[in-house]
Amino acid sequence: xxxxxxxxxxxxxxxxxxxxxxxxxxxxxxxxxxxxxxxxxxxxxxxxxxxxxxxxxxxxxxxxxxxxxxxxxxxxxxxxxxxxxxxxxxxxxxxxxxxxxxxxxxxxxxxxxxxxxxxxxxxxxxxxxxxxxxxxxxxxxxxxxxxxxxxxxxxxxxxxxxxxxxxxxxxxxxxxxxxxxxxxxxxxxxxxxxxxxxxx
Numbered sequence: 001x002x003x004x005x006x007x008x009x010x011x012x013x014x015x016x017x018x019x020x021x022x023x024x025x026x027x028x029x030x031x032x033x034x035x036x037x038x039x040x041x042x043x044x045x046x047x048x049x050x051x052x053x054x055x056x057x058x059x060x061x062x063x064x065x066x067x068x069x070x071x072x073x074x075x076x077x078x079x080x081x082x083x084x085x086x087x088x089x090x091x092x093x094x095x096x097x098x099x100x101x102x103x104x105x106x107x108x109x110x111x112x113x114x115x116x117x118x119x120x121x122x123x124x125x126x127x128x129x130x131x132x133x134x135x136x137x138x139x140x141x142x143x144x145x146x147x148x149x150x151x152x153x154x155x156x157x158x159x160x161x162x163x164x165x166x167x168x169x170x171x172x173x174x175x176x177x178x179x180x181x182x183x184x185x186x187x188x189x190x191x192x193x194x195x196x197x198x199x200x
Contacts, residue, residue, distance in 0.1 A: 005172045007157045008071060011150045015071035018146065022064045029057045049129035056136035063143025070101070070150050077175035087170060094173040095158045102155035105148040112141045 036047045069075050082090060116137045124133045161169040
């Protein structure tokens with residue numbers, strides 16, 4: 001099992017709580033959508049603006065999901081050639097991957113703030129619900145902001161490890177191996193079982 005990343009110890013709990021909260025939001029929306037479909041088919045009635053709410057939920061969940069996936073090292077990495085390279089080259093490329101992700105997150109966050117500013121300037125509202133768009137957009141900006149903070153923290157840490165020639169860099173920021181993922185899942189299963197025993 002790879003060593004514990006000190007940055008992950010801080011950001012993982014935060015990302016997990018946010019993901020769980022918004023997971024329940026998606027569940028509530030799914031229930032509302034199911035009720036809307038049944039009502040439309042059987043009772044010829046429909047919830048106004050349910051499609052708009054779905055768009056808001058999708059945008060915010062993408063931002064929150066990116067944060068959680070980053071914290072859990074779940075973003076897709078193409079490592080066919082990487083794992084065959086010398087360790088020194090892997091260190092540089094793994095750092096570059098973290099810095100690139102942070103740059104993307106920063107760009108997305110900056111653009112989202114610009115969109116929110118335009119919405120506030122023009123007082124834009126949604127077409128069906130006539131809801132001020134700044135409300136869901138503000139939640140979207142917060143989600144992307146969290147993604148940016150997490151990605152930047154990882155990038156800064158990776159750069160520091162590279163500059164100090166710390167051998168843990170590849171373990172912290174390289175792609176997970178199959179054995180690493182299996183050990184991580186088994187450790188999580190054991191932790192959940194221990195919690196159930198304590199509760200029971």
